Amino acid sequence: MRAGLDRDKTDPTKYRQEGNPLMNNTEKTMDKIVALCKNRGFIFAGSEIYGGLANTWDYGPLGARLKNNVKDAWRKRFIQERHNSFEVDADILMNPRVWEASGHVGSFSDPLLDCKECKMRFRADNLIDEFDPEAHADGMTKEEMFDYIKAHSVPCPNCGKHNFTDIREFNLMFQTYRGVTNDAKSVIYLRPENAQGEYVNYPNVLRSMRAKLPFSIGQIGKAFRNEITPGNFTFRTIEFEQMEFQTFCKPGDDLELYEYFKNYGRQFYEDLGLPAENLRFHDHEKLAHYAKAACDIEFLFPTLGWGEINGTHDRTDFDLTRHQEYSGQKMDYLDPYTNERYIPYIVESTYGLDRTVLALLCQAYDEELVDAEKNDVRVVLHLKPSIAPIKASILPLSKKLGDKAMELRDELAKFFMVDYDDTGSIGKRYRRADEIGTPYCVTVDFDTVGDPEKGIEPDNAVTIRDRDTMEQVRVPISELRAWLAEHIGG
Numbered sequence: 001m002r003a004g005l006d007r008d009k010t011d012p013t014k015y016r017q018e019g020n021p022l023m024n025n026t027e028k029t030m031d032k033i034v035a036l037c038k039n040r041g042f043i044f045a046g047s048e049i050y051g052g053l054a055n056t057w058d059y060g061p062l063g064a065r066l067k068n069n070v071k072d073a074w075r076k077r078f079i080q081e082r083h084n085s086f087e088v089d090a091d092i093l094m095n096p097r098v099w100e101a102s103g104h105v106g107s108f109s110d111p112l113l114d115c116k117e118c119k120m121r122f123r124a125d126n127l128i129d130e131f132d133p134e135a136h137a138d139g140m141t142k143e144e145m146f147d148y149i150k151a152h153s154v155p156c157p158n159c160g161k162h163n164f165t166d167i168r169e170f171n172l173m174f175q176t177y178r179g180v181t182n183d184a185k186s187v188i189y190l191r192p193e194n195a196q197g198e199y200v201n202y203p204n205v206l207r208s209m210r211a212k213l214p215f216s217i218g219q220i221g222k223a224f225r226n227e228i229t230p231g232n233f234t235f236r237t238i239e240f241e242q243m244e245f246q247t248f249c250k251p252g253d254d255l256e257l258y259e260y261f262k263n264y265g266r267q268f269y270e271d272l273g274l275p276a277e278n279l280r281f282h283d284h285e286k287l288a289h290y291a292k293a294a295c296d297i298e299f300l301f302p303t304l305g306w307g308e309i310n311g312t313h314d315r316t317d318f319d320l321t322r323h324q325e326y327s328g329q330k331m332d333y334l335d336p337y338t339n340e341r342y343i344p345y346i347v348e349s350t351y352g353l354d355r356t357v358l359a360l361l362c363q364a365y366d367e368e369l370v371d372a373e374k375n376d377v378r379v380v381l382h383l384k385p386s387i388a389p390i391k392a393s394i395l396p397l398s399k400k401l402g403d404k405a406m407e408l409r410d411e412l413a414k415f416f417m418v419d420y421d422d423t424g425s426i427g428k429r430y431r432r433a434d435e436i437g438t439p440y441c442v443t444v445d446f447d448t449v450g451d452p453e454k455g456i457e458p459d460n461a462v463t464i465r466d467r468d469t470m471e472q473v474r475v476p477i478s479e480l481r482a483w484l485a486e487h488i489g490g
């Protein structure tokens with residue numbers, strides 16, 4: 001399940017950075033980040049020319065690159081570098097029986113009610129929580145929520161009146177029909193989570209990969225939830241992408257693996273560039289029906305507060321037992337060391353890809369006072385070079401140097417995502433690169449190519465300017481590729 005944002009514990013002072021006079025006075029806000037995303041090609045409103053579609057967003061050229069780089073980093077850490085780790089790519093559409101076995105058909109729903117006066121629709125638990133945060137609606141049954149709303153005459157947040165319908169359970173799965181007839185038999189769902197794609201493939205991976213416990217199945221893919229809750233940009237959307245990691249283990253080994261993956265996830269985020277002070281664990285007191293233990297990793301978003309970006313769950317043998325029951329297929333494991341048969345336990349660690357990208361953009365965003373006297377401020381994204389959408393921007397000092405610079409661009413493009421910019425002053429071009437997080441600007445100047453008329457020999461070198469320090473170094477073109485590879489890292 002995806003938890004909400006924790007507004008109460010927001011500490012905006014966390015975003016005031018020491019040693020940066022401008023950010024001490026100007027708070028980093030979500031509005032600024034949303035504006036940058038739209039203006040600089042990271043994230044656009046979905047179906048924008050038609051007025052959009054609520055809670056849908058399209059990744060633009062730079063956002064798509066950033067997202068892919070995060071996927072690559074995850075895949076390297078979770079699949080490539082680990083032992084006994086396998087990736088699958090399961091279909092979004094699954095046999096509807098899967099969702100009966102998983103419990104989603106029966107109980108994956110929000111308690112909704114409508115205001116009879118203004119026709120606005122609300123989640124009963126949100127209504128109560130906003131009325132009184134101490135009421136703890138998440139521990140109430142549907143009946144208890146209904147009674148609470150009545151007893152306290154909870155008003156409609158929109159029109160202020162108190163005249164609600166009964167609470168109805170609204171299933172969060174998107175439902176459609178297969179084939180040409182819209183009858184109950186042909187109902188099919190868009191998956192509300194990726195996990196079941198890994199669980200139903202457990203016997204296939206076990207057999208085909210000759211896997212032994214403990215082993216893991218990872219998957220990156222889209223999931224869909226028909227939620228009515230407002231979105232907070234890409235934090236809560238109806239279509240979203242997850243990076244999931246399911247570890248199958250011997251019962252009894254589960255709690256140790258659970259603790260291990262909590263920390264492994266936190267380290268992954270720190271290595272991506274989210275600092276420890278903006279991350280925290282949030283242990284669940286109230287557990288989902290399938291879980292023995294659950295913990296989120298939360299990130300401190302500007303404006304929004306602490307929000308979940310990862311969840312780690314000890315799901316015990318719940319899922320495989322249910323699939324054995326509903327499919328009639330054996331899901332047990334024959335332990336080659338002890339000859340015991342048992343159904344493996346599952347420790348799940350799920351990473352919200354869209355939320356991870358949003359957290360990285362929020363963390364990277366900065367406004368820096370470059371020159372106090374001139375009140376010169378630059379906007380810069382301090383993204384880690386390995387995840388930055390563009391690794392280097394190739395800049396000819398003059399348009400006369402365009403051929404040489406373009407030749408360099410084409411050569412580097414075989415190895416890195418680079419761009420070419422010959423418009424405006426070098427200073428303006430640096431700022432454009434800073435704003436999208438490009439770590440290196442490579443300038444081709446007259447010394448690079450020389451000038452035979454003036455008797456200047458070419459030095460066959462370029463100037464590399466660093467985004468974060470704004471310092472410059474001269475590097476021979478013959479060493480440029482190696483220099484960039486070393487500094488970008490992986």
Ligand SMILES: [Zn+2]
Pocket residue numbers: 115116117118119120156157158159160161
């Ligand atoms: Zn109303």
